[in-house]
Amino acid sequence: MIDTYGPWAVIAGGSEGVGAAFAHRLADAGLNLVLIARKPGPLAETAAAVRAKGVEVRTVELDLVSPDPLAKVREVTDGLDVGLMIFNAGANSYGHEFVTGDLERFQDVIDLNITAQLAFTHHFGALMKERGRGGLLLVGSLAGYMGQAQISIYSAVKAFGRVFAEGLWLEMREHGVDVLELVLGVTRTPAMERAGLNMDMPGLNVADPDDIAREGLEHLKDGPVWVAGGNYEAAQKRAGFPRDRKVLGAHEAMKRMLPAPS
Numbered sequence: 379m380i381d382t383y384g385p386w387a388v389i390a391g392g393s394e395g396v397g398a399a400f401a402h403r404l405a406d407a408g409l410n411l412v413l414i415a416r417k418p419g420p421l422a423e424t425a426a427a428v429r430a431k432g433v434e435v436r437t438v439e440l441d442l443v444s445p446d447p448l449a450k451v452r453e454v455t456d457g458l459d460v461g462l463m464i465f466n467a468g469a470n471s472y473g474h475e476f477v478t479g480d481l482e483r484f485q486d487v488i489d490l491n492i493t494a495q496l497a498f499t500h501h502f503g504a505l506m507k508e509r510g511r512g513g514l515l516l517v518g519s520l521a522g523y524m525g526q527a528q529i530s531i532y533s534a535v536k537a538f539g540r541v542f543a544e545g546l547w548l549e550m551r552e553h554g555v556d557v558l559e560l561v562l563g564v565t566r567t568p569a570m571e572r573a574g575l576n577m578d579m580p581g582l583n584v585a586d587p588d589d590i591a592r593e594g595l596e597h598l599k600d601g602p603v604w605v606a607g608g609n610y611e612a613a614q615k616r617a618g619f620p621r622d623r624k625v626l627g628a629h630e631a632m633k634r635m636l637p638a639p640s
Contacts, residue, residue: 380409382513383598389466390442391469396567398424398587399588400466409461416439461513463499463512468518474528475527476531495539511555513556518543520612520616522538543558543603558601558604560597560606564583583607
């Protein structure tokens, strides 16, 4: 892995959950890491844990919805030979009915999941194209296969991410750069737990972050899209027709997962 994707990897959203799992697996493979995250505590904790494995680790404490987040990241990464960029910073869903919601909060969802992702992919992808090798792993969501009440904007930006990855995969494959959108379903991460989702509902498929990270790295060459955590059939069903029945059926299932109104 280090010959293709090393010697440095950048992980946006690399402090906890799936991002931290990626960090540990890449450190085990000998890659040096740049970890980017908003929360200083988890960021420092993960950095110390992977640094103890013998790799070099740099950290950037940063909210990716701030103006021009790439500029601050480049202060740390310019001059490094970055062979892998993982964009995992997409937990901001802002659940609210659209027409009565806060447009600025919705804009944050767009800026995080689209604007920042495009900036990072544009910058690091150009460097990888020039060097003739590398990998771009964009973490997506099963939510992007179907519009959902209360998270209509989040679902829409995740749909954008998948289609973007497909086009980017076509553009980069002839230059030795692997592109993969790793589609996640329900995953037992701190962000999911903070959201209060009922992850113990009978029949619900809940993935472990380390299993997701392993699957993503194993299938980085199998782009443009890999549906992780045993959710391939769920993605197929969500992408089908007729749309009214599909959307309503998923909506009823989601309501059973959400915490009861306080």
